[in-house]
Amino acid sequence: MSKIEQFHLALKEWIQIFMRHSMHSFTEWMGENDLSRSQVGALMMINHRKNCQVTMIGEDLGISTPAASQLVDRLVQLDMVERREDKEDRRNKKLALRKKGRQLIQEGFKARMGWVDELIEYIPENELEDITNGFRSMIKASEKIDKKSTKNSDEKIVVWKIQTDQELENDES
Amino acid sequence: MSKIEQFHLALKEWIQIFMRHSMHSFTEWMGENDLSRSQVGALMMINHRKNCQVTMIGEDLGISTPAASQLVDRLVQLDMVERREDKEDRRNKKLALRKKGRQLIQEGFKARMGWVDELIEYIPENELEDITNGFRSMIKASEKIDKKSTKNSDEKIVVWKIQTDQELENDES
DNA sequence: TTTAATAGTTAATTGGCGTTAACTATAAGC
DNA sequence: GCTTATAGTTAACGCCAATTAACTATTAAA
Numbered sequence: 001m002s003k004i005e006q007f008h009l010a011l012k013e014w015i016q017i018f019m020r021h022s023m024h025s026f027t028e029w030m031g032e033n034d035l036s037r038s039q040v041g042a043l044m045m046i047n048h049r050k051n052c053q054v055t056m057i058g059e060d061l062g063i064s065t066p067a068a069s070q071l072v073d074r075l076v077q078l079d080m081v082e083r084r085e086d087k088e089d090r091r092n093k094k095l096a097l098r099k100k101g102r103q104l105i106q107e108g109f110k111a112r113m114g115w116v117d118e119l120i121e122y123i124p125e126n127e128l129e130d131i132t133n134g135f136r137s138m139i140k141a142s143e144k145i146d147k148k149s150t151k152n153s154d155e156k157i158v159v160w161k162i163q164t165d166q167e168l169e170n171d172e173s
Numbered sequence: 174m175s176k177i178e179q180f181h182l183a184l185k186e187w188i189q190i191f192m193r194h195s196m197h198s199f200t201e202w203m204g205e206n207d208l209s210r211s212q213v214g215a216l217m218m219i220n221h222r223k224n225c226q227v228t229m230i231g232e233d234l235g236i237s238t239p240a241a242s243q244l245v246d247r248l249v250q251l252d253m254v255e256r257r258e259d260k261e262d263r264r265n266k267k268l269a270l271r272k273k274g275r276q277l278i279q280e281g282f283k284a285r286m287g288w289v290d291e292l293i294e295y296i297p298e299n300e301l302e303d304i305t306n307g308f309r310s311m312i313k314a315s316e317k318i319d320k321k322s323t324k325n326s327d328e329k330i331v332v333w334k335i336q337t338d339q340e341l342e343n344d345e346s
Numbered sequence: 347t348t349t350a351a352t353a354g355t356t357a358a359t360t361g362g363c364g365t366t367a368a369c370t371a372t373a374a375g376c
Numbered sequence: 377g378c379t380t381a382t383a384g385t386t387a388a389c390g391c392c393a394a395t396t397a398a399c400t401a402t403t404a405a406a
Binding site: 022123 | 176177179180181183184185186187188189190191192194195196197200201204210214217221233234235282285286288289291292293295296297298300301302303304305306307308309310311312313314315317318
């Protein structure tokens with residue numbers, strides 16, 4: 001088996017394991033916070049795209065526009081999302097996360113990551129550095145892909161970043 | 174920053190990137206195949222645990238046993254899952270994937286993984302081997318956690334492995 | 347300016363997935 | 377052997393998120 005094939009196999013197995021662990025805790029977290037899959041998807045979409053509109057959410061989640069509208073409406077009522085008229089084209093509604101929505105997204109991510117802390121305890125300490133470098137290498141590689149795939153679109157992708165609690169606290173909205 | 178902190182940071186960043194790439198295509202795939210989150214969860218659970226029982230699925234997905242029973246029943250009717258009496262304890266029903274279920278799991282996984290092939294092209298070849306070993310190390314660590322969490326049961330964890338199309342073809346049932 | 351297209355909302359309806367309650371069947375304990 | 381516990385199923389029901397249809401409002405096109 002070539003090095004590439006071996007890498008492929010190891011990565012796939014790892015991702016499988018990761019999925020199993022993170023999905024589970026993420027689902028639990030969704031239940032605890034009374035969030036549906038669609039709601040989370042919509043929050044992520046709004047978080048990820050600038051000037052996100054209602055129809056976009058429908059397209060992204062694969063649901064009809066009325067469904068998206070109702071979905072957004074619920075999120076607005078929950079004070080997670082802000083919906084305001086676009087002044088250029090008053091048919092559009094611009095969507096953005098409010099503080100509560102941003103906090104939720106972040107907490108959801110933390111929920112997914114819970115098992116990682118446990119994982120670290122089981123990795124021999126002398127291997128940690130090599131593995132870290134491996135991740136960095138893959139991160140670099142994926143950045144190259146991102147740059148390549150977004151060059152011909154004028155829509156800016158907001159690369160999602162974990163905010164510290166302090167940053168969240170200072171964040172007006 | 175300690176080695177552990179650095180590892181943590183790199184892993185988190187990597188996971189963010191991975192999530193962004195894989196979640197969307199996976200959701201799309203679920204829609205195309207008329208699968209609900211619970212159904213996928215159940216299939217994964219059955220795939221993962223040997224001698225998987227109905228109640229286990231309920232516990233894992235956070236739903237009641239009757240709900241799990243109905244869920245399994247649907248999957249049986251769809252010919253994705255096999256449900257047979259345990260001869261040691263005839264109250265139990267042993268669950269296992271049928272060919273169709275295994276194929277679905279594999280295809281769903283491929284849907285998530287499409288971008289990985291592209292990723293590999295951007296990783297320097299001389300780093301591949303080290304990264305592969307890193308993954309193997311993490312896989313081992315997670316297996317230890319799995320063993321610990323199922324310590325009072327003698328159930329073996331089936332490490333999920335990608336079957337080739339040939340293997341799937343030859344696979345009876 | 348009349349018509350058509352686009353963006354979104356509202357309303358009525360549906361269907362899947364969940365719940366509880368009641369039941370069967372098997373196994374374990376006293 | 378009688379009782380209790382466990383595993384799962386069936387039935388009746390509820391809820392929520394989706395659908396379609398019909399509508400308003402704004403913009404673009406003829």
